[in-house]
Amino acid sequence: MNKSLYQKLAINNIKKNRNTFLPFTISNTTMIAMFFMLLSIRDQASMATFFGGNTMHTMLNLGVWICGLFSIGVIYYTNGFLMKRRKKELGLYSILGLEKKHIGKVLFWEIALVSAVSIIGGIFVGMLFSKLMYLVLLNLLQVSSNLVFSLSIKTVGTVVVIFGAIFAVTILYNNVRLMFLKPIELLRGSDEGEKEPKAKWIIAIMGFVCLGIGYYLALTTQNAIAAINIFFIAVLFVIAGTYFLFMSGSIVFLKLLKKNKNYYYHKTHFITVSGLMYRMKQNAIGLANICILSTAVLVVLSSTVSLYLGLDNVMRTFYPSDIMTDYVYEPEQDAIEGNNYIYDNQLITEVFQKQAELNHVTVTDAKGYYNLSIVGNIENNNFTEIDSELSSFEDIEVMTLEDFVNEGYIKADQITLQDNEALLYSRDKTVKNMENVNFLDSTYTFVEGPVSKEADNLSRDTYTTAIMVVKDLDNLKDIRDQVNAIEIANGGEAKESITYNYECNLTGELTDKMNYSNGLRDAINNAGIPHVATVSDIFTTRQEIVGLYGSLLFIGIFIGTMFLMTTVLIIYYKQISEGYDDRRRFTIMQNVGMSKQEVKTVIKNQVLTIFFLPILLAIVHIVFAFDIIRKMLALLNLTNVTLFVECTIGTIAVFFIIYAIVYILTARTYYKIVEMD
C-alpha cells in the first residue's frame, strides 16, 4: 500500500467525522493561540520596565504553566473521546483487511494533520491577537506604553516544540491502545444494556447535610478575619456536597419522580425522567466537576473584577489625596527652643507650588489642617482608656472649627463654638446621641450643627467612628493633654500628639508626579518647615496594586475563558456521543407514535437539564458565598457592596450568555444526529 492512500484515508475520515474533528481542531487551535499569546506577552513583559512589571511577570509565568498543563488535559480528554467514538469504524477497517499497523498509520496521519493545522492556526491567531492582548494588559495595568511589541522566533519555536511533543505523545498513545484492541472489540458497539442506577439514599442525605453545613458556615460568619479560615472549611463541605448530590441526589430525586406514577406516566416526563437517570449515572462526576470549576471561576472573576474596579475607592481610603504630608505639632518643645511655631498654610503652599513648577504638574485641592486621633472607650459619657481586648472602641478624629469650615463641611455663619463645646459628626448612632463627653477633668458639651454629608470623607479608614470639632487649637491641646493624662494614670505613656496635615492632588504625567513626590521632603526641609513626619504619595502604592490586581484580572479572564471553552467542549462532546446512542431510541419512539415535535421537546428537556444543572447549582453556591466573600473583600478594604454585586451579576451574565450560545449549538447538532435516518 502506498503512502498517499493513508493520507487520503485520513483526510476522508476527518471530513466524515467533522462533527467531532472540527471542535477538536478548534479547541486545540484556541489553546495553542492562548498559550502563544501568554508566552509572548510574558517574554515581552520581562523586557519592559515599569511599576508592577515584576508582579505581572510572576503572574504571567503562573498563567503560562496553568495554560500549558490545562491544554495537555484537554487534548488528552478530547482525543480519548474521538478514539472511543470511532472504535466501530476502526473495527470495520480491520475486518476489511487493514492490519493494525496500517490503521496505526491512518491514525497517525489524522492526528498529524489535525495537529499541524492546529499549531499553524494557533500560532497565526496568537500572532494576530498577542499585540492586542498586550495592549489590553497594559491598559489594565494603567501603564501608558510606547513599547514596541515584537514577536520572537523563539516563542514560535517553543510552541511548536511543546505542542508537537504533546501531539506526538497522543499519536503514540493511540497506537499503543490500538495494539491492545481485538477487532471484535472494535466492532462491538456500546449497545450492551446498562443497569438502571440504584438510589443511594445515604449518600444523597450526606450531600444535603454537607451542603447545608457549608452554607450555614458561610452565612453565619460574623468576624471578617475568621471568615478566611471558615471559608476554606465551608468550601470543602460544599465541594463534597456537590459531588454527593450529583452522584446520588439526582438519582434519588428521579426515582422519587418515577415512583409517583401519575407524574411519571406522562408523555414528556416518562422519557425525560428515565433518560436523565442514565445520563446522571454516566455524567455525575463530570457535571459535579463542571459545577465546582464554574463556581471557582465565577468567584475568582467577580472578586478580581470588583477589586480591580474598586481599586480607586480602596486607594482613596488610604490616600484621600495624591500627596499627603504631616508634621508633628509640638508647641511645648518649640517654646523651649524659643520658636513658637504655628504651621503656616501660606509657607507650605508656596513650597508645594514651587515644587509643582519644577516638575511641570499642577496642584489642586490643596488643604492643611490640624488633627488629633484619640482611641478609647466611652462609657456613661466618660472617655476611658481602650480595654485590652480591643473588642470595640471608638476612634475619634478631633479637629478645629476653623479647619472644618475651611474644608467646607459647615458654613462659618452657621455655628459658633465656645471653649468646651464640640460639634460631633458620626454615622454611628450610639455616638451620635451623646450629649457630652467627660475627660479626666474637663467636659465637652455637644452642640448641633448642619454638617454637610461630605464630612463622611473624613472617616479615613473604616475604623474612624466619629469626627469631633472643637473651637480652636487650645481646645485641641486640652483634649490631647487630657487623653495623655488618662493614659499616664493607667500606667501608660503620653503618646497622643497633634499633627498638622497638608495634602493635595496633582495633575500631569505620572513620571512628573512621582518626581514631584520624590523631591518633596527635601523641598520642605529646605524651606525650614519643622517636624516633618511623613511624606507619602498614592502613586507608587497604586502602581503596585494596579500591577497586582490588573495582572490577576488578566490571568483570571484568560484562564476563565480557557476553562469556559473546555467546559462547553466537554459538554458538547458528551451530548454528541449521547446523541449517537440516543438515535436508535428516538427512532423507536417515533415508530410507536411519538411526533417530531415531542421528540424535540424531550431532547430540549434533557440537554437543557444536563447543561444548566451545574451552572444553576454554581449560582446557588455563589449566592450563599456572597456574604462571606464580601467580608473577605472588606479586609482588603473593598467596602463597596454595590460594586461587588454588580460585578458578580455581570460575570455570571457573561458566563451564562456564552454558555447559552453553546447550548443552542449543541442542542441543534444533537437533534440533527438523533433525527438522521
Place this chain on the structure above:
Amino acid sequence: MSLLSVHNLKKVYTTRFGGNKVEALKNINFSVEEGEYVAIMGESGSGKTTLLNILASVDKPTSGEVLLKNENIVSIKESELARFRREHLGFVFQDFNLLDTFSLEDNIYLPLVLANKKYPEMEEKLEGIAKTLGISDLMKKFPYEVSGGQKQRAAIARAMITNPDIILADEPTGALDSKSTGDLLKIFEKIHKSGQTILMVTHSVRAASNAGRVLFIKDGEIYHQIYKGNMSSDEMYRKISDTLTVLLAGGDLHE
C-alpha cells in the same frame, strides 16, 4: 369493505444527483380484510420493506393510495401522523426495538403514555395482554435481562396494547432461534384467533405458512398469492416453497 386497501401504489427513488431513477414499487394493489392474517414474501430488494414503510406511514409513495378504514393515510398531515400511528397501527420489528432504559412494563406502556392515557387504565390493559402472552412475571425486568423470545413477546404486547386496527410485523422471527420462533408463531396465531388483523413481512417460509394468505412480491409488483384455506400448515409450507422455487427460477405462475 376491506380494512386496508392499497391502490396503484408506486414508489420511485431518485438517486441524490438526479439521473438514475429506481422503481421500488411499480403498481401494487391488494386489500386486507378485518381479522385477516396476511404474510408478504419476497426476496431482498423486491420492495417488501418499502411497502411496509409506506403502510406504516413512515415513508410516502410517489403515487397511489393506502386506505385504512377508508382513510387515505398517504394524505395525512405530518403533524397528525404520530397520533395516527399510535391509534391505528401496531409494530413488531425483527430486532424488537425495545428501549433498554425502560423495564418491559414501561416499554409496553410507551404508546399509551404517548397517548396521554391515565395510569390505572394502562395497568388494566397490560394485565390482560401480559397474561395472554405469558410474560406477566417479567414485567419489572429490563430488556437485557430476558431472552430474545421474551423480548419479542414484550414487543408484541407493546404493539397490541393500543388495540390497533392492524399489526404490522417486519421479520418478527428473524432474530429468534427455532424454538422461540415456534412459540412466537403460536402467539401470532392466538392473537389472530382473538380477532386481531396482522400483516407480516417475512423471509421465513415457516412463519408465512402460518398466515391465512401469502402475497409474493417481485420487482415491485404483487406477483402471486396463496390462500391457506383448509390446508394444514405443512401443506401450506410445501406450497409456499414450491412457489418460491418458481419465483426464483423466474418462471410464470399465472395459472
